[in-house]
Amino acid sequence: MISKTCGYAIRGVIFLALENNINKRIGIQEIAEELKVPQQFMGKILQELVRKDILKSTKGPHGGFYVNDSILDLSLIRIVEAIDGLGVLKKCFLGREECSSENPCPMHDEFEVCRSSIFETFQSKNIRYFVEHIEDGTTFLAT
Amino acid sequence: MISKTCGYAIRGVIFLALENNINKRIGIQEIAEELKVPQQFMGKILQELVRKDILKSTKGPHGGFYVNDSILDLSLIRIVEAIDGLGVLKKCFLGREECSSENPCPMHDEFEVCRSSIFETFQSKNIRYFVEHIEDGTTFLAT
DNA sequence: AGAATAAAAGACCCTTATATCTTTATATTT
DNA sequence: AAATATAAAGATATAAGGGTCTTTTATTCT
Ligand code: FES
Ligand code: FES
Numbered sequence: 001m002i003s004k005t006c007g008y009a010i011r012g013v014i015f016l017a018l019e020n021n022i023n024k025r026i027g028i029q030e031i032a033e034e035l036k037v038p039q040q041f042m043g044k045i046l047q048e049l050v051r052k053d054i055l056k057s058t059k060g061p062h063g064g065f066y067v068n069d070s071i072l073d074l075s076l077i078r079i080v081e082a083i084d085g086l087g088v089l090k091k092c093f094l095g096r097e098e099c100s101s102e103n104p105c106p107m108h109d110e111f112e113v114c115r116s117s118i119f120e121t122f123q124s125k126n127i128r129y130f131v132e133h134i135e136d137g138t139t140f141l142a143t
Numbered sequence: 144m145i146s147k148t149c150g151y152a153i154r155g156v157i158f159l160a161l162e163n164n165i166n167k168r169i170g171i172q173e174i175a176e177e178l179k180v181p182q183q184f185m186g187k188i189l190q191e192l193v194r195k196d197i198l199k200s201t202k203g204p205h206g207g208f209y210v211n212d213s214i215l216d217l218s219l220i221r222i223v224e225a226i227d228g229l230g231v232l233k234k235c236f237l238g239r240e241e242c243s244s245e246n247p248c249p250m251h252d253e254f255e256v257c258r259s260s261i262f263e264t265f266q267s268k269n270i271r272y273f274v275e276h277i278e279d280g281t282t283f284l285a286t
Numbered sequence: 287a288g289a290a291t292a293a294a295a296g297a298c299c300c301t302t303a304t305a306t307c308t309t310t311a312t313a314t315t316t
Numbered sequence: 317a318a319a320t321a322t323a324a325a326g327a328t329a330t331a332a333g334g335g336t337c338t339t340t341t342a343t344t345c346t
Contacts, residue, residue, distance in 0.1 A: 001144055001236065002236070003302095003303070003304095004238040004303075004304070005238075005303070005304075007235070007236065007237035007238030007239075008237075008238055010237055010249075011237055011238075011239075011248075011249075014249065027322070027323080028322090028323070029322095036239070036240065037238075038304080038305055038306080039306095040305065040306055040307075041304065041305050041306075043323075043324085044305085044306095044324095044325095047323085047324065047325075050324090057323065057324080058312085058313075058322090058323080059311070059312045059313060059321095059322060059323045059324065060311095060312050060313025060314055060320095060321065060322055060323075061313065061314045061315075061320075061321045061322060062313085062314075062321085062322085063312085063313070063314090063321085063322050063323055064322080064323075065323085092150070092286075093144065093145070093150065094150035094151075094153055094154055095147040095148075095150030095151055095154075095180075096150075096154075096179070096285065096286040097179060097286040098286040103283050103286065104281075104282050104283065105154075105282060105283060105284065106153075106157065106273045106276060106277065106282045106284070107261075107264075108282065110260065110261065110264055111261070113257075113260075114256075114257030114258075114260065114261065115257075117253065117256075117257065118250075118253065118254070118257065121250075121253055130249045133249060134249065138247075139247050139248060139249045139251065140246050140247065140248060141248065141249070142239065143235075143239040143240040143241040143246065146333070146334090147333080147334070148333075148334075170292070170293085171292085171293070172292090181334085181335060181336080182336095183335070183336055183337075184334065184335050184336080186293075186294085187294095187295095187335085189293095190293080190294065190295080193293095193294090200293065200294080201292090201293080201342080201343075202291090202292060202293045202294070202341065202342040202343055203290095203291065203292055203293075203341090203342055203343025203344055204290075204291045204292065204343060204344045204345070205291085205292085205343085205344070206291080206292050206293060206342080206343065206344090207292075207293075208293085
């Protein structure tokens, strides 16, 4: 559905939003350890998000990645867009060249329900929503 | 969700199972043209399905791939199992090592609904079901 | 039997996803 | 100013997925 890279990105952003205590930077090492993801690979992904203006970072001692408060209002779809592109949510389930309701494949109707509910969540829920669920212990970022 | 390869496999099997095709050999060239998929690649996939006893084939003139009536009772999950393995339907949406309801990631609950509905369809619907929908023109195999 | 046909089989290639390593630039501390 | 710590940037590595090509084998037709 979405790439593994994109899943890492989403978890990374939520993690940073969670720890967001006024300009607190978090090193890539800590992030990777907390989320149980490959450190260097996570570094590259977060760099990409910095380039796309979703995160900030500073070099040097006590440097690291961070976000400002506005991150809480960001909808998840922006992260998917930055990493995978929106096309990832428009592909035919059975690998046909096109996906359309006018010329649906055998799985289209069923898949469309799932896909649009996921899309709707990505679009309507912001980072704040996910942060709250982590904070009250109903969901978790690491396995 | 499932691989492109697996989508091709499903479409190939349904194509071979269409009423007027049962017990008739169909060359890989015709199959590939009808479904608009790469011929040689489709050949490899169908060969794999022959090895897994889902299809039959014969070489030589008028040879090709074919199925017998029993294919109509096969549930789609068997094809997914043969090509991708059942694990493909158990991965965490956000790329964590494990997916579980006890320790759910932020997208787990929502994704679980989708995934289990897809899984349920794969398991409960047989090829006959899909063939009927193709035959009455409500769904289509090729774009 | 020999020629023609068509899939099987396996080697090979390209692209993308995933991951790591090395070098460079920058900020902080001394 | 020099040393040090740390992330950025970019090159490289690895694996998997997706796809092509060539040779072999089996079947049918003449
Ligand atoms: S046509 Fe296949 S999922 Fe839409
Ligand atoms: S834990 Fe992420 S989808 Fe189940």
